[in-house]
Amino acid sequence: MTINIQYVHMPTSESLSTIITEKLExxxxxxxxxIRAEVFLKLESDTAVKNQICEIELSAPGPRIxxxxxxxxxxxxxxxTIxxxxxxxxxxxSSFVKH
Known part of the structure; x- marks a missing residue:
């Protein structure tokens, strides 16, 4: 599986990338x-307590998840998210048809 991690409006973190890679593996x-995982880590600039966002999109047979x-x-x-x-x-x- 190909894993692409993008950090939006924040510096990259090797330790966080390692954690994400291990969990996705x-x-x-x-x-x-x-087939593939696209990971977006975003830091919102507002002062809200929950301002750290993780979005993951998986490519698999059928619609993306x-x-x-x-x-x-x-x-x-x-x-x-995981x-x-x-x-x-x-x-x-469970929706796959077995032949």
């Missing part, structure tokens, strides 16, 4: 038909 082992989470730190946002993606992947897998 685990997801890929479970659902090996996922998208999830977004907004939290007070990126680790929580990434975890929540949890939502896993839920969507389970639903997608």
């Amino acid at each position: 685990k997801l890929h082992h479970k659902y090996n038909w996922v 998208f999830a977004k989470s907004k939290e007070n730190n990126f680790e929580k946002a990434v975890a929540n 949890k939502e993606l896993e839920h969507q992947l389970k639903r997608r897998k």
Whole structure:
């Protein structure tokens, strides 16, 4: 699986990239038909407590799968987004027709 991580309005972080890559690789082992992951990490400039956003779009057979989470730190946002993606992947897998 190809993973593309983009940092929007913020500096890059190697440790955060490593965490994201590890979690997405685990997801890929479970659902090996996922082709690519586009990850966008954004930092909003407002003073709200939850101003760190993680958006992930997965390319797989059928329509693309998208999830977004907004939290007070990126680790929580990434975890929540991947949890939502896993839920969507389970639903997608159950709709596959076995031949």
